[in-house]
Amino acid sequence: MSWSPLQAQEQTQSQTQAQSQAPAPAALSGLARFDPETSRVADTNGGVQVDLDLSQGVPYRAYTLDAPKRLVLDFREVDFSTLSATRLLQGDKVLAVRAGKIRPGWSRMVLDLNAPLVLRSANMAIDRATGRAALSLWLEDTDADEFAASAGVPDIAGWAPPKPGEGKPPVARDPHGPLRVMLDPGHGGIDPGAEADGAVEKELMLSFARQLKEVLLRGGDVEVMLTREDDHFVSLERRVAIAHERKADIFISLHADALSEGGARGATVYTLDPDASDAASRALAERHERDDLLSGVDLSQSDDVVADVLMDLARLESRPRSDLLARAIVLALREEQLPVNNHALRAAGFSVLKSPDIPSVLLELGFLSSESDRGNLLDEEWRNHMAVAVADAIRAWAIADEAAAELVRQ
Ligand SMILES: [Zn+2]
Incomplete structure (x- = not known):
């Protein structure tokens, strides 16, 4: 590698910036916490908007299941102890919500759907400064056929919850x-x-x-x-x-x-x-x-x-x-x-x-x-x-x- 002394100085400055912006390592070993204040599941014109705020980013997956119709969100791992259904659910298209730990290191939230809805987008934005995560999902009204066709657990290797005794994080x-x-x-x-x-x-x-x-x-x-x-x-x-x-x-x-x-x-x-x-x-x-x-x-x-x-x-x-x-x-x-x-x-x-x-x-x-x-x-x-x-x-x-x-x- 070679650069001029001026560039070398810039590197030093960006190091200071990187240190001040890097989330504390300790946050990684802690549990992500669900924030009931800012999280909402609301009916919109043509669908349902799901906004869930978490104290830190975690890997997640989202999918729908049929009979009964529901949206399933798997996380590793989120503390949902502050969840209140009356506070979270703002509409009629989602009937009920439940959430909790499904096995060591894994949590799940299930939203019971009153109508066929198809998952159109999912995005988790992580704030670089605070490490907080905002998960945003958009579900669109659909018919029973498309719902049935889109429902199912996604087959993504590495995403199956671990078997008992396999608590290893995926990148350690x-x-x-x-x-x-x-x-x-x-x-x-x-x-x-x-x-x-x-x-x-x-x-x-x-x-x-x-x-x-x-x-x-x-x-x-x-x-x-x-x-x-x-x-x-x-x-x-x-x-x-x-x-x-x-x-x-x-x-x-x-x-x-x-x-x-x-x-x-x-x-x-x-x-x-x-x-x-x-x-x-x-x-x-x-x-x-x-x-x-x-x-x-x-x-x-x-x-x-x-x-x-x-x-x-x-x-x-x-x-x-x-x-x-x-x-x-x-x-x-x-x-x-x-x-x-x-x-x-x-x-x-x-x-x-x-x-x-x-x-x-x-x-x-x-x-x-x-x-x-x-x-x-x-x-x-x-x-x-x-x-x-x-x-x-x-x-x-x-x-x-x-x-x-x-x-x-x-
Ligand atoms: Zn070199």
Whole structure:
């Protein structure tokens, strides 16, 4: 990666913004609460409008069932204890409502319909600042035939409520398997990356990735994969796709930048700036198979709205996990007294960090433009020291991540 000092400054500013806007990680392990004040189910001209407000976004699905006619909403998981039918229902087309927990981690709301209605749209909007979610559904008056044809439980893999004992969130890593680490040596082939005084980024990053792989493998219970094993070009999107195809638990992109001016030195760890991500990741989703992008949830049969919401939710869950990984790396480097940049933790819209569900960081090992960093990077023993520190950080992260996942699973 390379940019001018001016761009580097912008990245620092957007990091501050990202931190202030990111929902607190704790909100993810808590229950979403139904808000009776602002939620309504109202008859309209030609149908029924359903507006449900929740304290946080959760994956959901909506469908109708026949005999008797009803609208079913499944959520993971919502506290409906404040639900009042007289308050929620504003009309005659919906006769009754009931809601509650159907099994651990899953809640359901059922609206009994007085007339045939077909579900035309569903949208969950999540407020980036507060994390609150507004679910809006539009049902249109229809005839008995169309109602019967449209009714039924959608067959979307990954959406069946889990069998007893299977409370695992869809995007957490498998705690029983080895940790699957994807290392991404930057650049390659026709793209050399930064070059300074005979040092070439693509070569040094491949050497470092191989060293880090060896150090990690010595520790056991880990699988290490590289997005490129030799000197060939791999597109940024391909790197992300490889991580998904190989079902990586974490993704670490390796770089060593060169700046034309300023005395920048030391390691820097980047996480994704969420404000720079949405349009790009939607385009990415369109170009790749959708079920590649969210492991555990097959989106190939779900509509755009649901896909969007799930991408956001997966990112809400993976963002704190990426942040934790970035912090673990910086901490380990400091403990080993390896050179760390003054602004060691940053956020940017790098394409390789755009996996919604794989914790991803980009590690700039140092600046090739700095004489001392360049000397370090060219020194095999120094690189090995660095590899030991990063491997320690990965292991520390895995332990903390597993503990956090246990809390989510309860
Ligand atoms: Zn680079």
